[in-house]
Amino acid sequence: MNDNIKQDINFLEYPLWMQSAQVASDTVVRWEDRDGYHFEASRGVPSKVDMLFLYYIMLESQNNNWNTVVSCSRYKILNACGMSPSKEKRDRLIRSLEAWKRVTVSFSGTFYTGTGYKFLEFGIINDWGVREKDNYLEIELNKKWIEKIKQSEFFKYLSFEHMKRLRSPLALRLYEILVKTFYKRDVWEIDVLKLAEKIPMAEKYFADVVPKIEAATKRI
Numbered sequence: 573m574n575d576n577i578k579q580d581i582n583f584l585e586y587p588l589w590m591q592s593a594q595v596a597s598d599t600v601v602r603w604e605d606r607d608g609y610h611f612e613a614s615r616g617v618p619s620k621v622d623m624l625f626l627y628y629i630m631l632e633s634q635n636n637n638w639n640t641v642v643s644c645s646r647y648k649i650l651n652a653c654g655m656s657p658s659k660e661k662r663d664r665l666i667r668s669l670e671a672w673k674r675v676t677v678s679f680s681g682t683f684y685t686g687t688g689y690k691f692l693e694f695g696i697i698n699d700w701g702v703r704e705k706d707n708y709l710e711i712e713l714n715k716k717w718i719e720k721i722k723q724s725e726f727f728k729y730l731s732f733e734h735m736k737r738l739r740s741p742l743a744l745r746l747y748e749i750l751v752k753t754f755y756k757r758d759v760w761e762i763d764v765l766k767l768a769e770k771i772p773m774a775e776k777y778f779a780d781v782v783p784k785i786e787a788a789t790k791r792i
Contacts, residue, residue: 574634574635575631575731575732575733576729576730576731576732577627577630577631577634577729577730577731577732578634578721578722578724578727578728578729579630579721579727579728579729579730580720580721580724580726580727581684581724581726581727581728581752581755582679582683582684582720582726583721584728584748584749584751584752585749585752585770586605586609586611586677586679587603587611587745587771587772588611588618588623588626588675588677588696589617589618589619589620589622589623589745590603590617590618590619590772591619591620591741591742591745591771591773591774600612600613600614601613601614601616601617603772605769605770607682608679608680608681608682609677609678609679609680609682610677610678610679610680611675611676611677612675612676612677613671613674613675614674615670615671615673615674616667616671617671618668618671618672618675619741620741620744620745621653621664621668622668622671622672623744624653624735624736624744625649625653625665625668625669626668626672626696627730627732627735628649628652628653628732629642629644629649629711629713630713630721631732632644633713633718634722638718638722640712640713640714640715640718641710641711641712641713642709642710642711642713643703643708643709643710643711644708644709644711645706645707645708645709646662646665646709649665649709650662650665652732653736654736665709669697669700669709669711672696672697673695673696673697673698673699673700675695675696675697676693676694676695677693677694677695677696678691678692678693678694679691679692679693684726685725685726686724686725686726692716692720694714694716694717695714695717696713696714696717697711697712697713697714698712698713698714698715699711699712700712726755728751728752728755730747730748730751734747735747738791738792739791740787740788740791742771742773742784742785742787742788743788743789743791743792745771746771746785746788746789746792747792749767749770749771750792764778764781764782764785765778765781767781767785768781768785
């Protein structure tokens with residue numbers, strides 16, 4: 573199986589998950605940046621573990637002719653993500669699907685197609701369930717979201733195996749940003765606090781941000 577995941581650069585630039593997040597919550601969480609990107613989650617904000625699950629589900633879709641319906645055992649997903657198939661981890665996977673089902677992202681004229689900008693809004697997972705005949709998970713990804721990635725001419729490939737080895741949430745988020753940023757360039761400079769805002773990080777001061785960025789960069 574090819575472990576390189578095609579991802580539209582817009583979904584690397586703007587976060588689909590947060591470093592510090594609770595999976596289960598009754599509070600609707602909204603986050604937006606100054607450029608018009610809006611993220612909303614109504615069943616807890618996805619974290620690094622949730623993003624790793626989603627990347628593997630995306631990989632299954634892409635390796636099966638971009639099928640929007642992915643059928644897979646819980647064991648296969650957990651094993652691929654380097655996790656034991658314990659009851660605790662199986663339950664964690666289910667909570668992750670519940671969270672992704674309730675995530676919506678929108679771009680207020682900021683979704684870049686390579687030639688222009690668009691207004692877009694869509695979810696990530698439409699539906700999911702457990703198939704009776706074999707107890708497999710059946711997950712339907714949002715068709716509009718998958719089509720945007722499939723047809724994208726403004727994309728990069730991510731290594732699933734590399735991301736799986738990045739234990740730090742900050743390192744994984746920074747990896748996404750760096751992969752996007754080095755599109756057609758080999759040097760990048762940015763103000764430290766602007767980078768912290770882009771990730772986003774809870775830390776707001778130079779002295780707090782720099783050591784963590786340096787440590788995450790070494791991990792990558």
